[in-house]
Amino acid sequence: MDKRESVLRKIQRIANASFKNAVRLHEDAVLLFNRGSIPSALLMSALSMEEIGKYFMFESVWWHNRIDGIWLIEDMQSFFVVTTRIRQNRAGLQFMLTTHSYQSS
Secondary structure (H helix, E strand, O other), X not given: OOHHHHHHHHHHXXXXXXXXXXXXXXXXXXXXXXXXXXXXXXXXXXXXXXXHHHHHHHHHHHHHHHHOOOOOHHHHHHHHHHHHHHHHHHHHHHHHHHHHHHHHO
């Protein structure tokens, strides 16, 4: 398997994992909502939407590179770096928001 194929398989795995995670987060949001925990349900729902957005981003990159082959391997790898940094920044923000909401209760 060449390097391009390896990178495309990685993109496909990340897309599939993001989709499954989005569904799980949505189901958790529904459970929290039904139990009356509206703020937590709202946070889970927002996280679910972010995950579905990530799925569409990775799926689009995978599909266009299967059809058109328009991205260089270096471009796909830098896409990974950028999306990883975005996820890390988002995780830090979520931690701060969660910590603040527990302290406010």
